[in-house]
Amino acid sequence: MAVMTMVEAIRSALAAELERDERVLLLGQDIGVNGGVFRATEGLQERFGAERVVDMPLAEAVIVGSAVGLACSGLVPVPELQFLGFGSQAFHQIEGQVARMRFRSHGRYGMPMVIRAPFGGNVRTPELHSDAHEAKYAGSPGLKVAMPATARDAKGMLTEALRDPDPVLFCEPLRGYRLIKDEVPEEDFTVPLGRARTVREGDDLVIVAYSAAVVIAEKAAERAAAEGYSVGVLDLRSLVPLDADALREAVARSGRALVLHEAPLTAGFGAELVATIQEEAFWSLEAPIGRVAAYDTPYPPGSVEDLYVPSVERVLAAIRTVLEA
Amino acid sequence: MAVMTMVEAIRSALAAELERDERVLLLGQDIGVNGGVFRATEGLQERFGAERVVDMPLAEAVIVGSAVGLACSGLVPVPELQFLGFGSQAFHQIEGQVARMRFRSHGRYGMPMVIRAPFGGNVRTPELHSDAHEAKYAGSPGLKVAMPATARDAKGMLTEALRDPDPVLFCEPLRGYRLIKDEVPEEDFTVPLGRARTVREGDDLVIVAYSAAVVIAEKAAERAAAEGYSVGVLDLRSLVPLDADALREAVARSGRALVLHEAPLTAGFGAELVATIQEEAFWSLEAPIGRVAAYDTPYPPGSVEDLYVPSVERVLAAIRTVLEA
Amino acid sequence: MSTLPAIGTDEPRCLLAPDGTVAEGHVTALDDAALLDAWRAMLQSRAIDERFFSLQRQGRLGTFSPVNGEEAAVVGSAWALDPARDWVVPQYRELPAMLRQGYTVTRAVQYFTGNPAGNFMAPGVNVLPYQISLAAQIPHAVGLAWGLRHQGSDGVVCVYFGDGASSEGDAHEALNLAGVRRAPVVFLLKNNGWAISTPVHRQTAAPSFAARAAGYGMAGELVDGNDLFAVHDACTRAVTRARAGEGPTLIEARTYRMGPHNTSDDPTRYVDPEELEARRAGDPVARLRRHLQAKGLVDDASEEVLTAALTAEVDAAVAEAEAGAPPGPEAMFDHVYARPPQRMAGQRAAATGEAG
Amino acid sequence: MSTLPAIGTDEPRCLLAPDGTVAEGHVTALDDAALLDAWRAMLQSRAIDERFFSLQRQGRLGTFSPVNGEEAAVVGSAWALDPARDWVVPQYRELPAMLRQGYTVTRAVQYFTGNPAGNFMAPGVNVLPYQISLAAQIPHAVGLAWGLRHQGSDGVVCVYFGDGASSEGDAHEALNLAGVRRAPVVFLLKNNGWAISTPVHRQTAAPSFAARAAGYGMAGELVDGNDLFAVHDACTRAVTRARAGEGPTLIEARTYRMGPHNTSDDPTRYVDPEELEARRAGDPVARLRRHLQAKGLVDDASEEVLTAALTAEVDAAVAEAEAGAPPGPEAMFDHVYARPPQRMAGQRAAATGEAG
Ligand SMILES: Cc1ncc(C[n+]2csc(CCOP(=O)(O)OP(=O)(O)O)c2C)c(N)n1
Ligand SMILES: Cc1ncc(C[n+]2csc(CCOP(=O)(O)OP(=O)(O)O)c2C)c(N)n1
Numbered sequence A, B: 001m002a003v004m005t006m007v008e009a010i011r012s013a014l015a016a017e018l019e020r021d022e023r024v025l026l027l028g029q030d031i032g033v034n035g036g037v038f039r040a041t042e043g044l045q046e047r048f049g050a051e052r053v054v055d056m057p058l059a060e061a062v063i064v065g066s067a068v069g070l071a072c073s074g075l076v077p078v079p080e081l082q083f084l085g086f087g088s089q090a091f092h093q094i095e096g097q098v099a100r101m102r103f104r105s106h107g108r109y110g111m112p113m114v115i116r117a118p119f120g121g122n123v124r125t126p127e128l129h130s131d132a133h134e135a136k137y138a139g140s141p142g143l144k145v146a147m148p149a150t151a152r153d154a155k156g157m158l159t160e161a162l163r164d165p166d167p168v169l170f171c172e173p174l175r176g177y178r179l180i181k182d183e184v185p186e187e188d189f190t191v192p193l194g195r196a197r198t199v200r201e202g203d204d205l206v207i208v209a210y211s212a213a214v215v216i217a218e219k220a221a222e223r224a225a226a227e228g229y230s231v232g233v234l235d236l237r238s239l240v241p242l243d244a245d246a247l248r249e250a251v252a253r254s255g256r257a258l259v260l261h262e263a264p265l266t267a268g269f270g271a272e273l274v275a276t277i278q279e280e281a282f283w284s285l286e287a288p289i290g291r292v293a294a295y296d297t298p299y300p301p302g303s304v305e306d307l308y309v310p311s312v313e314r315v316l317a318a319i320r321t322v323l324e325a
Numbered sequence C, D: 001m002s003t004l005p006a007i008g009t010d011e012p013r014c015l016l017a018p019d020g021t022v023a024e025g026h027v028t029a030l031d032d033a034a035l036l037d038a039w040r041a042m043l044q045s046r047a048i049d050e051r052f053f054s055l056q057r058q059g060r061l062g063t064f065s066p067v068n069g070e071e072a073a074v075v076g077s078a079w080a081l082d083p084a085r086d087w088v089v090p091q092y093r094e095l096p097a098m099l100r101q102g103y104t105v106t107r108a109v110q111y112f113t114g115n116p117a118g119n120f121m122a123p124g125v126n127v128l129p130y131q132i133s134l135a136a137q138i139p140h141a142v143g144l145a146w147g148l149r150h151q152g153s154d155g156v157v158c159v160y161f162g163d164g165a166s167s168e169g170d171a172h173e174a175l176n177l178a179g180v181r182r183a184p185v186v187f188l189l190k191n192n193g194w195a196i197s198t199p200v201h202r203q204t205a206a207p208s209f210a211a212r213a214a215g216y217g218m219a220g221e222l223v224d225g226n227d228l229f230a231v232h233d234a235c236t237r238a239v240t241r242a243r244a245g246e247g248p249t250l251i252e253a254r255t256y257r258m259g260p261h262n263t264s265d266d267p268t269r270y271v272d273p274e275e276l277e278a279r280r281a282g283d284p285v286a287r288l289r290r291h292l293q294a295k296g297l298v299d300d301a302s303e304e305v306l307t308a309a310l311t312a313e314v315d316a317a318v319a320e321a322e323a324g325a326p327p328g329p330e331a332m333f334d335h336v337y338a339r340p341p342q343r344m345a346g347q348r349a350a351a352t353g354e355a356g
């Protein structure tokens, strides 16, 4: 197997599906000639033509909204939000239209669509480029929300999402585009949504995370191991569908849990995870479930962003708190 | 004291502040000549003129976005979203601009603004008119989110919000506009944000709710009392700020809790409440905290909406489950 | 730009005068059969408005927005389409256009009684569902037209939206994209003078909405929306251009909402009764009636018979819709996902009492 | 409409020819002092672009978008404003306009080093913060202008946005509202040919952005954006109209982005080198230089001295900014709320080690 970066894995999944399924069509800002600002679509317009890899005007609502119409016509549109933060410009189209069209039309118009959106911090982007809005989409029924943490999952889950008849918001950690590297099968394969991945087992505590935060969780777990704690890491992979069984089993094993994400604490998806865990595994809980998240403030300018996004140290401190509770 | 409906209480608070503070300016769709589709602003344009009660074009983003500029000019704008569901059209202006302008400008441009928005179900409105999106706004740092459940609180909290230098999303339960009636002081008074209201004490379980759901909670508590259970009801009043102390004390007393709202379950604000409660009062919990919410589906057409919005029966059933756990 | 029709920024084009006479030298593309078919559709719309309104008052129907006054704008445009390959993307006040495409009155009754099945378009019915989120359907129409063309079809999409909806960002983004992609779309902007209580002069300072076409590099036309011939003529030319790959057209049909915004609206609060009276003189149905009577195609007697028949049809549809079993709890879950998440499946089981 | 200036839908108005000669009979409102002041601002902008770019390469500055090529469009418009009562609402590529209003280079350095204080406009500096969310500032500008007028000021707001931002719904909603309210706004649309890698012909099919003005009932002008005189002239007339209560104007300044979109962009991937060369001939600084040299107001020697002085100023500002203590954790919490919720206050205490 070849080692790929996450952005290479994403590109290869897009290329393979463009090749395999002529209904697939990519649309977005700067995705064509420029190959995407992160090069996720590099070379695809040359290979598949400007009618299947389409540079769009600077207007998120119509990038997503026209994708709704493209889907109604029988195609599989893959709109790219240059940054998840600018999904807010299309929020009414995503939560109000994409997510509801199948239901609204009583099944006539399915929305086989994947909305790709990079997000996440620590890379000194300008304001609004790093925002982690996943909970707002996970709270929009009709949508599925995928959050891969490895290059392998990025390819397998994106392929799965492209073949899923339901609309999927596919969030890509921009910090991980090049930093996250692992072995990715060349051949066609899919990773189902809604099945969490056990990154490492642990008897004392389990950290539940997704996307780039999984990397932080792993590092913290290693550091904790050095302190003599057995800390497991569960990678959720997708928020909707949510793998409640995996949450139950992981917590049943260790009795203690920590949820971790890059979004602010209040009403972040970590709250849903805590609520689900205590519903599923209340009686095995030996301590309050900890939450490590960004602060309840807007994503700050670059000089302090590394203090804002949860760090290995903050996770470690939280691990100790939960273990000592 | 006079008994007022909630819509009368809201109208009286708006009138009083328009009278008291010439910086206050109302803007929205159909709020002038028509007095608002729910009559919340009836008579205000006649009384204060078309320059202070302004009918706007049909465009939510610029209704909110121009309010940002009005606030920068030194005014206190009160934009109305005809329905909270259409706040999604202005989502980028609300979460990205209103909520962040003070922080972005390092304090130069505060946003003393109140965004009024009716929401909630069971009244046979067309699609998208009943959506309860509060968690999406509560997860937008820089914003405050108010959710009054009584006419008295509606007047007192709206007055408070209009005087608060921070932007407040003020959610009004449209089902309660006329159904919710109680005694409201004629004189000027305010109800602080972030201080929950104990609706009734209970030794066996406490229901945590807000807005119109408080009425459902009260009815369920009464029914439960008939079955011999002592069930308390806590009205949060606002989601941001959140009264964590009241949550701790209420749960400490009964050891069992149920959170209730009209929004879908997943990533609803109830998840934040469960997470907060188990952080604040884990050791006094005697059973898993229950959640009663709408289903994880889009708000359905009228023929089935009463099955969708949590009913007294569903709350009662959940009470029994939590008590028997 | 020279290839694009000139835009009359204040004088709508009129071919069928209020007195029922046709403009010098104009020959409508509608032959007598088509004319009578359109006439029937306009009367049917009136019959539906009336019945639905009273049903709503009896609590048998939910909120409903009558077409009343806009029949020529809706029928004139829809009759320029080929239901077999062209599409209608409605807002919520264009039932006659949806029916022409194959949607049924029975489904409409279901829709307005809050039955999810009411928004189902049977296969072959080229219509998108009712759109409540104003202007949100306009981007859909552009994508649909683009997608049809991408797949080799020569179908054209006619999207309806109001003067109010035109102020939404979605309208702009969609018009601009359609220009860039030369998508085969007819943008039928029904300017009925009102967005609930907001008069059009508070909606925009533009001399006409058609004047916006130039800013998107597309053809624009301003027509008398109460004139079946003018609307049909402009729309036919727009459809021809679109089919030929010559791109989209923005048509502003100037008409007037003769009734309330919807069943819960009270226009006496904001409509000047004198203006309303004056506008009633422009009634598109009365105008077509004069023309058809002068042509000897209809008379009061035949109209009475036809109206009675149409009303009976509506009643039959109402009966059929009401005869159906009311939706159960499963209606909240059906069609939300093709592959439902486990959690929603569990909620469904709990709500319906089925095994999860 | 007759009161509104006609819109040239394809030929931008030019007053200062590329060879530095002034159009027959035109007398610019800029006297020699003002001219030299504008010249200074344009050279300062070049000096800042250069320094900031190399600082970014050294890792001392974050992402930065140079003004390079658009100096006349920015300076020509800003010089038509009265900083004491008029306002500038920027996108992110209009530093010279912000500086004219009283913003400082030191703050700019802070901003681009990710220091929250960099976006602070001192009292009296009539500028809104940098806007990253494209077009989101346009509604703000309309509300600001409306609010000023509401409070009896005769201030005018000049809002800058790009050809790319013009496609956003916010641009439409704001332009339309400004027309309805006759808000005193000058919409300065800087058409620099690109939105990152998207050429303007993929952005819109319109013959010009100025052609959109008619659709909002406002004045529209298309000017050569590399022509200081044409931009200043159009803007001056627009400001005069706005101040007099005659409403907003949409000005399209046709210019060209001579450099990369920003410090992380590689234009060689998408810009045709020949086109770039051709466009360089339109360089607004070179054009003004020719004029001023012909007028005998500047020469190579004086320019060299001035550039050296300006560069020294920039270096001093950089030094000043870098001398300041780097922001600590409290910077994440300061100014988020005037009355912080208890929970955020607790988070602040934890993050800063202060007592909660
Ligand atoms: C995005 C959005 N905002 C507000 C509303 C509430 N609303 C329903 S109809 C209407 C007026 C629409 O006017 P117009 O587009 O002219 O259509 P008409 O009703 O005149 O046919 C409004 C404001 C809505 N449905 N959607
Ligand atoms: C709403 C939004 N979408 C996308 C982006 C990403 N982005 C930053 S600059 C840019 C191009 C802007 O082009 P234009 O408006 O012409 O301004 P210019 O950079 O040419 O000055 C894009 C797409 C953004 N900042 N905001």
Ligand SMILES: [Mg+2]
Binding pocket: C162, C163, C164, C190, C191, C192, C193, C194, C195, C196
């Ligand atoms: Mg209308």
Ligand SMILES: [Mg+2]
Binding pocket: D162, D163, D164, D190, D191, D192, D193, D194, D195, D196
């Ligand atoms: Mg540009």
